[in-house]
Amino acid sequence: xxxxxxxxxxxxxxxxxxxxxxxxxxxxxxxxxxxxxxxxxxxxxxxxxxxxxxxxxxxxxxxxxxxxxxxxxxxxxxxxxxxxxxxxxxxxxxxxxxxxxxxxxxxxxxxxxxxxxxxxxxxxxxxxxxxxxxxxxxxxxxxxxxxxxxxxxxxxxxxxxxxxxxxxxxxxxxxxxxxxxxxxxxxxxxxxxxxxxxxxxxxxxxxxxxxxxxxxxxxxxxxxxxxxxxxxxxxxxxxxxxxxxxxxxxxxxxxxxxxxxxxxxxxxxx
Amino acid sequence: xxxxxxxxxxxxxxxxxxxxxxxxxxxxxxxxxxxxxxxxxxxxxxxxxxxxxxxxxxxxxxxxxxxxxxxxxxxxxxxxxxxxxxxxxxxxxxxxxxxxxxx
Amino acid sequence: xxxxxxxxxxxxxxxxxxxxxxxxxxxxxxxxxxxxxxxxxxxxxxxxxxxxxxxxxxxxxxxxxxxxxxxxxxxxxxxxxxxxxxxxxxxxxxxxxxxxxxxxxxxxxxxxxxxxxxxxxxxxxxxxxxxxxxxxxxxxxxxxxxxxxxxx
Numbered sequence: 001x002x003x004x005x006x007x008x009x010x011x012x013x014x015x016x017x018x019x020x021x022x023x024x025x026x027x028x029x030x031x032x033x034x035x036x037x038x039x040x041x042x043x044x045x046x047x048x049x050x051x052x053x054x055x056x057x058x059x060x061x062x063x064x065x066x067x068x069x070x071x072x073x074x075x076x077x078x079x080x081x082x083x084x085x086x087x088x089x090x091x092x093x094x095x096x097x098x099x100x101x102x103x104x105x106x107x108x109x110x111x112x113x114x115x116x117x118x119x120x121x122x123x124x125x126x127x128x129x130x131x132x133x134x135x136x137x138x139x140x141x142x143x144x145x146x147x148x149x150x151x152x153x154x155x156x157x158x159x160x161x162x163x164x165x166x167x168x169x170x171x172x173x174x175x176x177x178x179x180x181x182x183x184x185x186x187x188x189x190x191x192x193x194x195x196x197x198x199x200x201x202x203x204x205x206x207x208x209x210x211x212x213x214x215x216x217x218x219x220x221x222x223x224x225x226x227x228x229x230x231x232x233x234x235x236x237x238x239x240x241x242x243x244x245x246x247x248x249x250x251x252x253x254x255x256x257x258x259x260x261x262x263x264x265x266x267x268x269x270x
Numbered sequence: 271x272x273x274x275x276x277x278x279x280x281x282x283x284x285x286x287x288x289x290x291x292x293x294x295x296x297x298x299x300x301x302x303x304x305x306x307x308x309x310x311x312x313x314x315x316x317x318x319x320x321x322x323x324x325x326x327x328x329x330x331x332x333x334x335x336x337x338x339x340x341x342x343x344x345x346x347x348x349x350x351x352x353x354x355x356x357x358x359x360x361x362x363x364x365x366x367x368x369x370x371x372x373x
Numbered sequence: 374x375x376x377x378x379x380x381x382x383x384x385x386x387x388x389x390x391x392x393x394x395x396x397x398x399x400x401x402x403x404x405x406x407x408x409x410x411x412x413x414x415x416x417x418x419x420x421x422x423x424x425x426x427x428x429x430x431x432x433x434x435x436x437x438x439x440x441x442x443x444x445x446x447x448x449x450x451x452x453x454x455x456x457x458x459x460x461x462x463x464x465x466x467x468x469x470x471x472x473x474x475x476x477x478x479x480x481x482x483x484x485x486x487x488x489x490x491x492x493x494x495x496x497x498x499x500x501x502x503x504x505x506x507x508x509x510x511x512x513x514x515x516x517x518x519x520x521x522x523x524x525x
Contacts, residue, residue, distance in 0.1 A: 034439040037449035038490075043338035046274055046293045124304040128295065192441075192519050216447045219295070219337035270443040285484065298492070300470070315408065326483045328406040332413045334466060334474035334492045336447040342488035343477075 031192070031270070044137055044214040044266035047129055047221040051138025054131055060110025069105035071098065071139065082143040083263050086248045086255065088154035095160040097251050099225045100243030102135055121242045122226045129220055132242075136223045137212050140265040147262055148208055150255040157252070164253025167246060168198070177235040179250070193270070204254050205261025213267030221266055224251060275368030279354045286348030286372045288319065290341045290356045293366075298333040314339060314358045321345050321352050348372050406478035413473050418500075421465055421473045428502050428509035431456060436501040438516045442493060445518035451488035452501040459485035461504035468497035493518050
């Protein structure tokens with residue numbers, strides 16, 4: 001898709017000329033006015049509330065809630081947890097992101113099978129949201145205003161960053177694309193959409209702090225994990241699995257680059 | 271579907287600026303799901319807003335109002351503590367309502 | 374369509390009945406504003422105006438919508454009428470399959486202002502139609518709809 005669409009940039013530019021749109025504005029952010037009109041009335045609020053309910057609701061064979069789930073700051077501590085994920089967990093001896101950690105709590109606390117826990121993390125068209133999407137929205141919201149601060153102490157946390165970095169630049173798939181192809185330079189865009197430069201603090205910060213986000217076009221909250229899977233799909237890579245090592249490494253690379261940016265999720269995106 | 275309306279009513283002088291956000295799919299009946307089946311039309315047809323017992327806005331909608339609809343309006347003669355309610359009815363006969371106190 | 378509505382009203386009345394039985398304040402959704410069924414079902418602008426009446430241009434209506442929408446699925450639209458006695462506001466999107474998106478009845482005591490978000494199927498003029506003193510007025514502006522970046 002990306003390959004097909006890139007040449008259209010020129011066409012879009014031409015269209016803009018015809019419409020008489022000031023090209024300087026178009027290059028900045030043609031949607032600034034649109035976004036300002038959308039204000040802060042973000043339907044993600046409903047999803048966050050569903051997530052809060054799900055966090056407290058007994059579920060699975062063990063009829064346990066998530067309230068004893070340790071997201072890195074101790075069992076049940078949600079506030080600020082998202083801003084420090086992915087991180088190393090001693091109980092699994094792995095670096096985990098929020099989604100893989102929730103799968104883990106579904107299995108260990110609630111007694112659900114790995115298959116059931118991972119059955120449908122992301123919504124399809126026409127769905128009204130999934131358990132994971134709701135939980136991630138609620139948990140991320142509890143980090144609002146807090147600086148992104150992924151720990152980089154444990155050797156595996158440092159290794160995850162390094163692996164994420166190499167994956168970011170790794171060209172693969174039938175189109176020979178890497179993440180870097182689209183996300184290494186500033187002031188790039190696809191059609192009219194600005195592409196964040198994820199190698200800079202500013203670019204990575206803007207991206208990392210705004211996911212999960214309510215995707216207007218889909219009427220759903222989407223998570224960072226979904227966003228990565230979707231990028232992978234557009235690169236024609238084998239499907240990136242939610243909570244997989246590849247996703248966690250890429251998130252670690254991005255999150256460490258985003259250090260210090262204040263969390264502002266759930267975001268509101270096109 | 272019950273209880274999924276968020277309402278804020280902010281007093282400016284004697285005017286209450288009301289902003290309501292409703293949880294609803296607003297399906298047009300034109301979309302297809304991932305299996306290629308048409309998703310049946312499901313949309314809010316009517317919305318009514320009251321301040322206390324007085325109707326302050328009535329509306330009749332088609333399916334072109336966006337998913338998770340947003341509605342804003344301004345009511346004169348409001349004072350702090352007044353209650354604003356917003357209720358909707360959809361094409362399947364489902365309803366929901368929410369309320370907020372003017373602040 | 375009419376038949377469809379009848380059935381919905383019936384099931385709605387049943388719901389309202391249940392609410393009364395539970396001594397919860399009954400819903401009064403069908404208060405006074407009769408649904409402009411035919412105008413909502415019209416498939417082009419002329420069809421809508423044939424039902425509502427033909428409006429004349431007015432510079433006393435403020436229509437707020439973005440020049441370019443990042444996504445046609447959600448386009449913010451705001452209408453303010455400075456015409457005295459404004460009793461109804463209609464939002465009409467010319468190129469939509471059913472141009473009339475929403476109709477609002479403004480009782481006395483409510484400002485002649487509404488803001489909502491609508492689907493715009495393709496780049497299209499958006500009309501704000503206002504009824505005041507039994508007459509119809511309009512203004513319009515175009516919103517361009519683009520496709521967002523990477524499809525996903």
